Amino acid sequence: MFDGNGTITIKGTKDGLTLFINDRASFDNAINELAEKLSEYTPKKDEPIVPVTVKLGNRYINDEQKQQLEKMIGNNHRFSIEAFDSNVIHREEALKWKQESDIQVVNKVVRSGQVLENTGDLLLIGDVNPGGKVSATGNIFVMGSLLGIAHAGQNGDREAVIAASYMNPSQLRIADYISRAPDYETDGVYLECGLIDNTQNKIVIDRLQVLSSMRKDISGFERRMLNG
CATH class of the missing domain: 3.30.750 (Transcription Regulator spoIIAA)
Structure with a gap:
């Protein structure tokens, strides 16, 4: 007893x-x-x-x-x-956690005027055209060209990242941070990611490989993306 x-x-x-x-x-x-x-x-x-x-x-x-x-x-x-x-935890909390931690795979092109929203991480197999927007409460991975707007960490997650096969967005947003496109034309960059650099207190663009060292909690699925 x-x-x-x-x-x-x-x-x-x-x-x-x-x-x-x-x-x-x-x-x-x-x-x-x-x-x-x-x-x-x-x-x-x-x-x-x-x-x-x-x-x-x-x-x-x-x-x-x-x-x-x-x-x-x-x-x-x-x-x-x-x-x-x-x-x-309560069943409803467990289901919410599962939804927020899952990676949603979407195969489409987000065209001008379209908005694609997601709870959790988003893996888009396709392009985000100028005038299109993708947003997620977690990370955003675009297996294509990111030319429109991407907003990761929509609910305030400053550890969220945005990665794309070809990065030339009109705007990047992570939590409450915003990085706008430069006033001059650029050629864009391949296999790059955007994330918040706390030392500079802003969104920076860097090589995709830095995620494994700067985001220690990156999942096994995302590691496979980075390492092929």
Whole structure:
């Protein structure tokens, strides 16, 4: 039988406190033990607010339970929950994560006036003509000529990249960064990518091969694209 005395463990870190809730205990038992532990602590009024990370293990808690924990921990205790860390996610969250992490393959030419939008990474086998636009919440890979507009990281992902077999866009956008085409005519470049360079705080165009070193989390599929 589970020993209720070990339901709650609190450890201090350089970033605040970590609260471990044993996932073998019922949530009610965890709440009761946490309340008991907190009743022994009376902070001073001038103490800084301490951030708390709640580790849930193999336990899923709903929004109501999260609010219950937030209220209990924050109520006159100078604590504030910064994050909930769980090995378990809701089915809807899992499906959303799968959608955002999948690579959508589209075989078409995006012509002037057309807009192609995608959730997750987009692999376009075809051209983006002048006046056409492609956008994605993740990365954009164009196996053809990118002559129109491309917007990667549409929801704010600054790690997103844009790559094309032939790069001569009218505009590149990554998250909230914008790189416009130069005022003079260019011949474009082959096998190049656009990404945010944090040292320059702008979008830069570089060789496609730099992605493997500048984006360490690049997926195996994308590595195969780069390496042939």
